Amino acid sequence: MLKKEKIRLMTDLAIYEKKYENDVFKINKYYKSDYIFWHMMLAFIRFTACFFICLMLYVIFKSDSFFYDINVNGIMAMFTKLIFHYIAGVIVYLMISAAVYSARYKRARKGMLFYATKLKRLARRYNYQDKENT
Numbered sequence: 001m002l003k004k005e006k007i008r009l010m011t012d013l014a015i016y017e018k019k020y021e022n023d024v025f026k027i028n029k030y031y032k033s034d035y036i037f038w039h040m041m042l043a044f045i046r047f048t049a050c051f052f053i054c055l056m057l058y059v060i061f062k063s064d065s066f067f068y069d070i071n072v073n074g075i076m077a078m079f080t081k082l083i084f085h086y087i088a089g090v091i092v093y094l095m096i097s098a099a100v101y102s103a104r105y106k107r108a109r110k111g112m113l114f115y116a117t118k119l120k121r122l123a124r125r126y127n128y129q130d131k132e133n134t
Contacts, residue, residue: 027108
């Protein structure tokens with residue numbers, strides 16, 4: 001005989017799997033350090049690409065004044081300023097990325113524990129019913 005609570009638990013588990021399959025189940029395939037490192041590498045690549053795109057746009061828009069006022073000291077000062085902004089930007093962006101992906105991993109881990117608890121509860125129901133039937 002089917003019990004209402006078992007059916008409800010199985011339905012809850014199926015809904016949970018369908019709703020959170022991308023968030024919880026895919027994240028939990030990784031260790032926390034691997035997950036955060038992988039996304040920090042992607043964040044580094046994204047930031048570098050955006051920085052160079054913005055730099056190219058700046059050079060394109062300011063090219064008339066940029067090429068008229070060329071001098072070695074100005075170029076060196078601008079180059080060191082760009083490097084400083086790039087390094088500072090990368091550090092800040094990677095710190096934010098690490099915090100965000102650490103929180104996502106923690107939330108996914110908590111969701112997986114919730115799912116495992118429901119599964120254990122369902123298994124206990126099946127074991128209890130099997131003992132009752134024998």
